[in-house]
Amino acid sequence: MQTILVVDDELHIADLLDEFLTKKGFQVIKCNGGREALNVIKSDKPIDLMLLDSKMPDVDGLTVLEEMDRIRSKIPTIILTGSIDWKIRHEQSRNVRTVLIKPLILDELLDKINEILKK
Amino acid sequence: MLDDNNQARETLERNLSELKQTQDMLIQSEKLASLGKLVADMAHEVNNPLMIISGKAQLSLMEELKNKKIKENLKVIVEQCERTKDIIQRLLTFSKPSKGALTEIDINKSLEDAIKLIEHQYSLANVKIIKNYMSSPPAIKIDEKQMQEVFMNLLKNSSDAMPKGGTITVSTCKETNNIRIDFKDTGEGISEENIKKLFEPFFTTKEKGTGLGLSVCYGIIKAHNGELKYESKPGKGTTATILLPIRGGKT
Numbered sequence: 001m002q003t004i005l006v007v008d009d010e011l012h013i014a015d016l017l018d019e020f021l022t023k024k025g026f027q028v029i030k031c032n033g034g035r036e037a038l039n040v041i042k043s044d045k046p047i048d049l050m051l052l053d054s055k056m057p058d059v060d061g062l063t064v065l066e067e068m069d070r071i072r073s074k075i076p077t078i079i080l081t082g083s084i085d086w087k088i089r090h091e092q093s094r095n096v097r098t099v100l101i102k103p104l105i106l107d108e109l110l111d112k113i114n115e116i117l118k119k
Numbered sequence: 120m121l122d123d124n125n126q127a128r129e130t131l132e133r134n135l136s137e138l139k140q141t142q143d144m145l146i147q148s149e150k151l152a153s154l155g156k157l158v159a160d161m162a163h164e165v166n167n168p169l170m171i172i173s174g175k176a177q178l179s180l181m182e183e184l185k186n187k188k189i190k191e192n193l194k195v196i197v198e199q200c201e202r203t204k205d206i207i208q209r210l211l212t213f214s215k216p217s218k219g220a221l222t223e224i225d226i227n228k229s230l231e232d233a234i235k236l237i238e239h240q241y242s243l244a245n246v247k248i249i250k251n252y253m254s255s256p257p258a259i260k261i262d263e264k265q266m267q268e269v270f271m272n273l274l275k276n277s278s279d280a281m282p283k284g285g286t287i288t289v290s291t292c293k294e295t296n297n298i299r300i301d302f303k304d305t306g307e308g309i310s311e312e313n314i315k316k317l318f319e320p321f322f323t324t325k326e327k328g329t330g331l332g333l334s335v336c337y338g339i340i341k342a343h344n345g346e347l348k349y350e351s352k353p354g355k356g357t358t359a360t361i362l363l364p365i366r367g368g369k370t
Contacts (some may be wrong), residue, residue: 103172105197
């Protein structure tokens with residue numbers, strides 16, 4: 001079973017992504033902030049893909065990506081953001097495979113996830 | 120002596136009028152900048168609750184729903200969330216346009232493409248487009264996709280202003296360090312009061328307009344370090360003018 005790390009400070013969003021992905025047969029690890037996510041990433045748990053929110057109060061998406069670069073983590077990441085402006089900034093990061101604008105159509109998200117995991 | 124006095128008065132009146140125009144533009148620009156900030160902050164705050172509403176509705180749709188009415192209602196919720204998402208993204212383009220891909224383009228060709236597209240999308244019945252392009256325009260670096268959106272918006276507005284038909288003259292020329300593009304229509308014109316509000320988000324005089332088209336155009340042109348302005352008199356048509364710096368692309 002493939003594992004997806006879901007990082008979003010909005011509990012309802014993290015919960016609904018968890019519910020959706022579990023339904024689709026993935027194992028989900030939920031984090032409610034960037035700091036918690038970095039702890040999971042550094043713990044060497046096997047993670048196949050990460051869904052990362054861009055704007056979070058403790059440690060934001062960009063900082064998580066920078067730290068991942070620093071520790072040479074290679075988890076493919078999908079950024080979930082509210083604005084195109086963030087989209088451009090995130091696209092420059094090595095681990096980012098795509099950037100999706102909220103609100104998402106969940107089936108489109110699933111297609112992207114499967115596409116990335118197949119590669 | 121009398122001639123000298125008259126000349127001095129005319130110069131003074133002209134200077135005062137220019138000063139008033141500059142002052143009006145500054146006030147408008149400041150007003151739009153603060154509106155832009157408000158809009159950007161609001162958009163960020165709205166996206167998450169919108170994601171929750173849409174996401175929960177989509178999850179509910181994945182359940183075995185026997186009640187068809189509930190199913191239909193949930194579909195409408197998802198559709199309307201997508202519609203709101205689109206409005207928000209357009210508002211963000213007004214307040215903080217994204218930096219897309221800049222390419223070197225021939226402005227005449229880009230206008231031609233926009234005209235072809237608009238002729239394809241809308242039937243411009245009784246509207247004649249007259250082209251008055253400069254020869255060998257200097258190449259400029261712009262986000263062509265965004266600029267096409269601006270051209271199409273201005274052309275559509277000109278066409279909408281002439282329900283009984285008329286002409287749109289599209290012209291390009293070099294003006295100091297800028298490329299100047301004019302869209303001059305023979306439509307009903309815009310009142311002085313409405314001209315001041317043209318770029319404000321949600322301002323519209325159309326029955327079915329969202330009032331975002333020109334706000335988005337304004338944002339895009341500003342991001343290219345350019346200028347978008349309107350000149351009009353009721354009953355005497357309208358001219359929309361874009362100035363784009365030849366050197367000095369997007370911020």
